[in-house]
């Protein structure tokens with residue numbers, strides 16, 4: 001038995017934003033527009049609102065989605081009283097917009113509804129209609145039911161998660177990702193990769209997410225370099241599609257140790273989420289493969305074997321070729337090492353202990369104990385230090 005949920009309506013393709021503007025009218029007459037700092041991105045929407053005599057208010061998001069910021073914006077949103085919330089931007093912008101859609105009609109504080117540091121109670125009132133328009137190809141927040149927020153006090157990331165939070169409309173227009181910086185695109189693309197990879201090998205996969213992961217991984221393998229390094233437009237579309245598939249996969253299957261360790265590290269390192277998961281991935285994969293060999297888990301090994309075939313596009317690939325593939329992509333994309341963000345100065349025992357408490361790690365194909373997680377962190381750090389000794 002399995003179930004599958006995603007956004008109510010998805011419109012995908014070059015020019016999708018322009019062609020879908022009239023659909024916004026079905027949600028009402030006033031919009032709270034949540035954007036990043038680049039005003040150009042939302043110009044098309046703002047022009048449309050003016051043409052239609054719609055009431056709107058634009059909120060500009062800078063930096064991480066802090067809980068205190070969400071509280072303040074939700075109070076402003078309640079005063080404005082919008083019919084819908086629209087988020088256009090990267091992962092953080094969509095997470096803020098999604099949280100506001102949920103919190104504006106509900107009483108109480110953000111802490112009532114988030115996990116880890118909050119009470120995690122279900123929303124009392126249905127969310128406002130929420131429209132997600134991603135301008136990066138990474139998190140897949142446009143098709144997921146959760147928003148990741150940051151608690152400044154506790155220095156941890158927390159989730160606001162509820163089936164109510166699936167967007168009512170996701171408009172995925174790959175042209176919005178054209179021209180993006182190569183390292184930033186690389187971090188986003190590798191986040192999408194990690195969602196697909198972890199969901200594919202996780203402890204609770206299902207036949208539908210398997211199909212989704214295989215297609216997403218295939219597109220990433222074909223297009224990641226051309227999209228991120230060369231800004232090749234058809235490849236950018238592949239990445240937007242793969243990111244969407246990654247969002248669906250993580251909402252309906254589970255994740256694993258790369259995301260578990262990343263959520264523990266993200267409160268400690270000021271590094272992009274996609275970079276953390278990307279740099280951890282090859283070592284998590286290698287560790288899982290070696291534990292699977294020790295435990296004789298042929299089912300898990302078969303998954304990694306298939307992963308290697310998809311990523312290398314070679315039917316004779318060895319199981320370890322999957323790890324090698326990730327490593328070489330990281331080098332080719334010239335993504336920074338985590339030592340730059342202070343990974344090697346964190347206390348690995350504590351990072352591992354916190355990681356074991358995350359929801360993501362419970363999806364790992366095999367249980368990894370604290371020592372195994374420490375070994376993964378040591379290997380990532382060794383790689384950094386090894387690299388610097390050759391400078």
Ligand SMILES: [Zn+2]
Pocket residue numbers: 139191194195259273277
């Ligand atoms: Zn992720």
